[in-house]
Amino acid sequence: MTKYLYTGARLLDNRIVCLVTEGERITYIGEARPEGVFDRIIDCRGNLLMSGFYNTHCHAAMTLFRGYGEDMSLREWLDTRILPAEDRLDDDKVYYGSLLAIAEMLASGIVSFSDMYFFCDKTANAVLDSGIKANISRSLVSFEEGMTARNDPRFLEGVSLARDYHGKGDGRLLVDLSIHAEYSNVESYIRDVSDYTAENGFRMQLHLSETEKEHNDCIARRGKTPTEFFYDCGTFRSPTTCAHGVWLTEGDMDILAACGATVSHNPCSNLKLGSGVARVSTLMAHGVNVGLGTDGAASNNSLDFFREMYVASLIAKGAACDPTVGRAEDVLRMATVNGAKAQGRYDCGEVKVGNRADLILVSLDDVNTMPTYDASYTVLYAAKAANLKMTVVDGRILYENGEYTTLDIEKIKDSFKRVCDY
Amino acid sequence: MTKYLYTGARLLDNRIVCLVTEGERITYIGEARPEGVFDRIIDCRGNLLMSGFYNTHCHAAMTLFRGYGEDMSLREWLDTRILPAEDRLDDDKVYYGSLLAIAEMLASGIVSFSDMYFFCDKTANAVLDSGIKANISRSLVSFEEGMTARNDPRFLEGVSLARDYHGKGDGRLLVDLSIHAEYSNVESYIRDVSDYTAENGFRMQLHLSETEKEHNDCIARRGKTPTEFFYDCGTFRSPTTCAHGVWLTEGDMDILAACGATVSHNPCSNLKLGSGVARVSTLMAHGVNVGLGTDGAASNNSLDFFREMYVASLIAKGAACDPTVGRAEDVLRMATVNGAKAQGRYDCGEVKVGNRADLILVSLDDVNTMPTYDASYTVLYAAKAANLKMTVVDGRILYENGEYTTLDIEKIKDSFKRVCDY
Numbered sequence: 001m002t003k004y005l006y007t008g009a010r011l012l013d014n015r016i017v018c019l020v021t022e023g024e025r026i027t028y029i030g031e032a033r034p035e036g037v038f039d040r041i042i043d044c045r046g047n048l049l050m051s052g053f054y055n056t057h058c059h060a061a062m063t064l065f066r067g068y069g070e071d072m073s074l075r076e077w078l079d080t081r082i083l084p085a086e087d088r089l090d091d092d093k094v095y096y097g098s099l100l101a102i103a104e105m106l107a108s109g110i111v112s113f114s115d116m117y118f119f120c121d122k123t124a125n126a127v128l129d130s131g132i133k134a135n136i137s138r139s140l141v142s143f144e145e146g147m148t149a150r151n152d153p154r155f156l157e158g159v160s161l162a163r164d165y166h167g168k169g170d171g172r173l174l175v176d177l178s179i180h181a182e183y184s185n186v187e188s189y190i191r192d193v194s195d196y197t198a199e200n201g202f203r204m205q206l207h208l209s210e211t212e213k214e215h216n217d218c219i220a221r222r223g224k225t226p227t228e229f230f231y232d233c234g235t236f237r238s239p240t241t242c243a244h245g246v247w248l249t250e251g252d253m254d255i256l257a258a259c260g261a262t263v264s265h266n267p268c269s270n271l272k273l274g275s276g277v278a279r280v281s282t283l284m285a286h287g288v289n290v291g292l293g294t295d296g297a298a299s300n301n302s303l304d305f306f307r308e309m310y311v312a313s314l315i316a317k318g319a320a321c322d323p324t325v326g327r328a329e330d331v332l333r334m335a336t337v338n339g340a341k342a343q344g345r346y347d348c349g350e351v352k353v354g355n356r357a358d359l360i361l362v363s364l365d366d367v368n369t370m371p372t373y374d375a376s377y378t379v380l381y382a383a384k385a386a387n388l389k390m391t392v393v394d395g396r397i398l399y400e401n402g403e404y405t406t407l408d409i410e411k412i413k414d415s416f417k418r419v420c421d422y
Numbered sequence: 423m424t425k426y427l428y429t430g431a432r433l434l435d436n437r438i439v440c441l442v443t444e445g446e447r448i449t450y451i452g453e454a455r456p457e458g459v460f461d462r463i464i465d466c467r468g469n470l471l472m473s474g475f476y477n478t479h480c481h482a483a484m485t486l487f488r489g490y491g492e493d494m495s496l497r498e499w500l501d502t503r504i505l506p507a508e509d510r511l512d513d514d515k516v517y518y519g520s521l522l523a524i525a526e527m528l529a530s531g532i533v534s535f536s537d538m539y540f541f542c543d544k545t546a547n548a549v550l551d552s553g554i555k556a557n558i559s560r561s562l563v564s565f566e567e568g569m570t571a572r573n574d575p576r577f578l579e580g581v582s583l584a585r586d587y588h589g590k591g592d593g594r595l596l597v598d599l600s601i602h603a604e605y606s607n608v609e610s611y612i613r614d615v616s617d618y619t620a621e622n623g624f625r626m627q628l629h630l631s632e633t634e635k636e637h638n639d640c641i642a643r644r645g646k647t648p649t650e651f652f653y654d655c656g657t658f659r660s661p662t663t664c665a666h667g668v669w670l671t672e673g674d675m676d677i678l679a680a681c682g683a684t685v686s687h688n689p690c691s692n693l694k695l696g697s698g699v700a701r702v703s704t705l706m707a708h709g710v711n712v713g714l715g716t717d718g719a720a721s722n723n724s725l726d727f728f729r730e731m732y733v734a735s736l737i738a739k740g741a742a743c744d745p746t747v748g749r750a751e752d753v754l755r756m757a758t759v760n761g762a763k764a765q766g767r768y769d770c771g772e773v774k775v776g777n778r779a780d781l782i783l784v785s786l787d788d789v790n791t792m793p794t795y796d797a798s799y800t801v802l803y804a805a806k807a808a809n810l811k812m813t814v815v816d817g818r819i820l821y822e823n824g825e826y827t828t829l830d831i832e833k834i835k836d837s838f839k840r841v842c843d844y
Binding site: 100107297314 | 722748
């Protein structure tokens with residue numbers, strides 16, 4: 001079992017400690033340097049050692065469409081760019097698009113991501129090849145009234161995905177179910193998928209109240225909010241990650257809190273698409289678990305948690321005209337332990353003995369991270385992906401000083417260029 | 423005269439060209455590779471070549487206070503942290519604080535910055551030592567009713583600064599005058615400084631309508647907005663850069679447009695301090711020149727124009743709930759030619775023959791900048807300072823692949839740590 005010793009590491013609470021990992025777990029944290037034989041001793045002086053980040057909403061392969069049409073209305077962008085482009089997706093595009101996304105995520109400290117997309121077995125293989133963690137799901141849509149899921153090839157694809165990949169890579173890869181959204185599905189299908197998900201113990205991912213129009217259209221169509229509708233369909237019996245949640249009512253928030261659902265806050269994507277700003281302080285006050293997500297690179301246009309955390313804090317303060325909200329401790333919890341919880345990874349997201357060793361090392365000694373009065377302020381407000389020195393997933397170093405240990409990055413970039421023919 | 427040839431460079435309009443610099447000027451741009459002998463040939467394939475950035479509002483030495491108190495109210499932060507800390511400033515603190523700021527700015531493509539602070543001769547020397555450009559100014563305050571400037575030591579310090587440093591470094595270093603703000607000065611003093619500035623042909627820097635309270639207090643106190651008040655004091659006879667402008671009325675905007683003033687939009691600082699969001703689209707519609715600024719690192723907490731541009735676009739779209747505003751072309755103009763104009767650098771900010779060679783090279787071939795459909799979208803929405811390969815000021819390469827040509831960065835960091843004793 002691989003045994004690493006990290007020395008002189010500064011934690012978020014500014015203590016300087018030694019830390020030991022054995023295999024995929026953290027087995028020691030303390031001021032005293034432990035005795036023993038180690039496969040490697042990592043000198044962390046001048047660096048923050050903290051939990052890696054859990055990206056609770058992504059469409060990884062959409063790196064293919066980064067910058068493919070900008071500054072246009074949502075409808076025009078979807079109709080003239082994204083939907084026609086997605087119609088041309090294939091195995092290779094999704095595999096290399098996902099690999100490029102994973103490389104970008106590892107380089108910003110993301111150790112795990114939740115994904116909703118198509119050709120999911122290709123994303124699954126990219127996850128397994130890279131060593132990152134992920135909760136992947138086949139995004140389900142249904143437009144035919146009265147339609148059920150059990151004989152729908154898309155649903156069956158999701159079920160096969162779960163059968164073939166759930167728990168693979170020592171539990172790094174999990175398969176969730178996914179109902180794309182209220183507006184893109186009929187009730188009978190949603191009920192059917194919700195039953196299957198609950199009966200088989202899976203987790204659920206969906207888009208929820210992202211835009212005002214979508215939220216209000218649902219009320220007009222069904223006489224209830226999207227949250228009320230999903231609740232009535234039994235969807236929230238399964239632990240659910242709801243992406244966006246910009247237009248949730250306080251009643252919706254109470255439902256989500258009672259059901260133990262997570263809202264994945266995607267501030268960059270929501271601002272960039274003009275969807276609005278999720279009311280994170282209110283969500284937290286209602287007891288909802290709030291994680292952070294990048295959404296796809298087409299609407300962000302980056303998969304960078306340093307940027308996402310910074311914008312999350314900024315927009316909380318800015319929208320409330322109050323610098324005391326969007327606090328460092330809250331945003332950092334959203335990015336780490338809350339996200340891990342959303343993914344059902346209860347032994348992740350905090351640096352403590354017994355937990356999985358999902359760790360990042362961030363330099364506090366670069367021109368833009370000096371001085372550091374409090375490491376939590378530096379990592380949230382000043383640090384950038386460029387200050388990331390190392391990303392560790394389940395004790396395994398996947399990224400170090402700009403180099404990948406599991407990915408042949410030049411080959412991936414070449415393959416990506418070859419398949420990205422839009 | 424140093425002669426450089428840049429080959430295979432992609433411009434913002436996506437043309438691939440060769441570009442020649444001779445001394446501090448651009449002397450050729452074209453598809454054909456020119457003949458001749460060059461001191462260096464720079465292969466730009468896979469990179470965007472564009473104008474460097476002009477940071478129109480900064481307090482460079484405030485890198486000393488980066489992260490020194492966060493998540494607190496503006497009043498508490500100023501009273502318990504910033505003001506006591508500024509009271510302990512000295513020559514060394516400002517010199518090394520400024521040098522660290524300049525290093526950070528060069529590493530994010532900033533070629534010139536406007537600065538308001540104290541111990542300005544130290545910032546001036548940091549500018550000259552580094553090779554960057556700057557418009558520096560001694561920030562003036564006055565609280566004694568009826569007080570005039572001409573025998574005030576602070577004002578005389580500003581005048582000496584202008585005498586000793588204005589135009590130094592082949593015009594790279596300019597000295598402006600600075601009235602700190604309406605609320606921190608008495609009318610007699612403002613009139614006096616404004617007269618001196620206009621009579622002697624200097625430019626002006628000030629803070630304007632940053633917070634709602636400050637804006638409304640002025641109306642209550644003086645019966646006019648801060649903009650109307652400065653106009654009546656004759657301040658805007660000089661070309662003026664007004665930092666923030668969050669609470670400007672449309673009448674204020676008309677005054678600023680008519681006077682040829684610039685509003686320096688500081689989205690990160692304004693959001694982080696909860697001051698609000700400047701109405702940039704409205705400012706532009708009124709014909710006001712809008713530049714971009716980082717403010718000091720104490721309230722940002724970074725001096726990174728990639729981040730500032732991204733947030734500027736995001737908050738424009740987000741505040742308007744409209745993805746078609748905060749357009750790439752507008753934000754990139756704010757960051758470049760509009761900023762250069764604000765600083766009186768009329769031969770800067772655009773890549774064209776005859777202009778000063780203030781250039782940056784940005785990789786379009788990194789994991790987070792692939793693919794590039796349009797270089798202007800990539801640089802605004804996806805690129806980060808980590809993708810910056812080179813920063814050139816007046817034809818001179820100051821930063822290349824993480825290394826500085828004029829700054830001994832390890833020595834600066836050590837000196838900064840020594841003096842930053844808060």
